[in-house]
Amino acid sequence: MSPEHASSRLIHDYTRGETGIAADELWALESHLETCGYCRDRLAKAVAVEAPGIVTLLGSVRSDLESRLDNAEPMPFRRRRWARLPTWVTPVMGPWLVMIVSLPLVALLLDVAAPGFGRVPLVLLLAPVLPLAGVATAWSRGLDPAHELVVSTPRAGLNLLLRRTTAVLALLVPTLLLSGWLTGVTVAQWLLPSLAFTTTALALGSVMDISLAAAALGSVWAVLILAPALVTNRAPLVLQPERLPVWGVLFALGAGVVLVRKDAYSLLKDPHRS
Incomplete structure (x- = not known):
């Protein structure tokens, strides 16, 4: 597709419902059609010539709807609390976001109220994996009533996933910054x-359900790092300052995999289907 308009081949294949169109091409075409009246006119003409049955079907549906709408009573206007939220934010996520943001505050209270609880701040032990809860929440089937509809559209790829993850992190990171500053954690x-775990979860999400990937990584951290640190009252070696370059490499690798496999996010699978 050219920067200005869609090619005739792509319009032709889209009209005929060809299944061989690449996911990124399909996403780009449908995004372009939303803003380009010229290409929408070309598509309408192509449909009229190559798929007249669709035109007939749309005409019959329109006729039926018009007759029903003429006889329908108008619904009373109600201002919805979430009406102006972006389409990539789901209102059902609200309680879960509150819970996720509250966790570092609870850890902060424990660290401040009971300084002898441990030599390792609880905020430091929880902070690396708290974004995983945000990642799982951002793309959870159970927290989005329109999940099946969203993941079935070409525009529901990496762009939407990153937007939802960013929305969650925008709430969580400031809380972690405050909690870390008050407890002396750099x-x-x-x-x-945190960034390494987030990108790793997104990278695994290109081959499996993202919520499951986040849960698996969080479980590994809880068993191998969090629990031993609480029992031994010692700072984990993986969180020592000299290990930071390793986390930087993991973050870069995760981000690299996400970029390389960006097309896979347009074909996300529903784990509850065979």
Whole structure:
């Protein structure tokens, strides 16, 4: 597709419902059609010539709807609380976001109220994996009533996933910054591990359900790092300052995999289907 308009071949294949169109081409075409009246006119003409049955079907549906709408009573106007939210934010996520943001605050209260609880701040132990809860929430089937509709559209690829993840992190990161500052934890100690876990979850999400990937990574951290640190009352080696370059490499690798496999996010599978 050219920067100005869609090619005739792509319009032709789209009209005929060809299944061989690449996911990124399909996404680009449908995004372009939303803003380009010229290409929409070309598509309408192509449909009239190559798929007259669709035109007939649309005409009959329109006729039926018009007769029903003429006899329907108008619904009373109600201002919805979430009406102006962007389409990539789901209102059902609200309670879960509150819970996720509350966790570092609870950890902060424990660290401040009971300084002898442990030599390792609880905020530091939780911060690396808290974004995983945000990643799982951002793309959870159970928290989005329109999940099946969203993931079936070409525009529901990496762009939407990154937007939802960013929305969650925008709420969580400031809370972690405040909690870390009050407990003496440097930003680098938790930020690089957090970014590494987030990109790793997104990378695994190109081959499996993202919520499951986030849950698996969180479980590994809880068993291998969090639990031993609480039992031994010692800072994990993986969170020592000299290990930060390793976290930086993991973050870069995860981001690289996400970029290389960006097309896979347009074909996300529903884990509840065979």
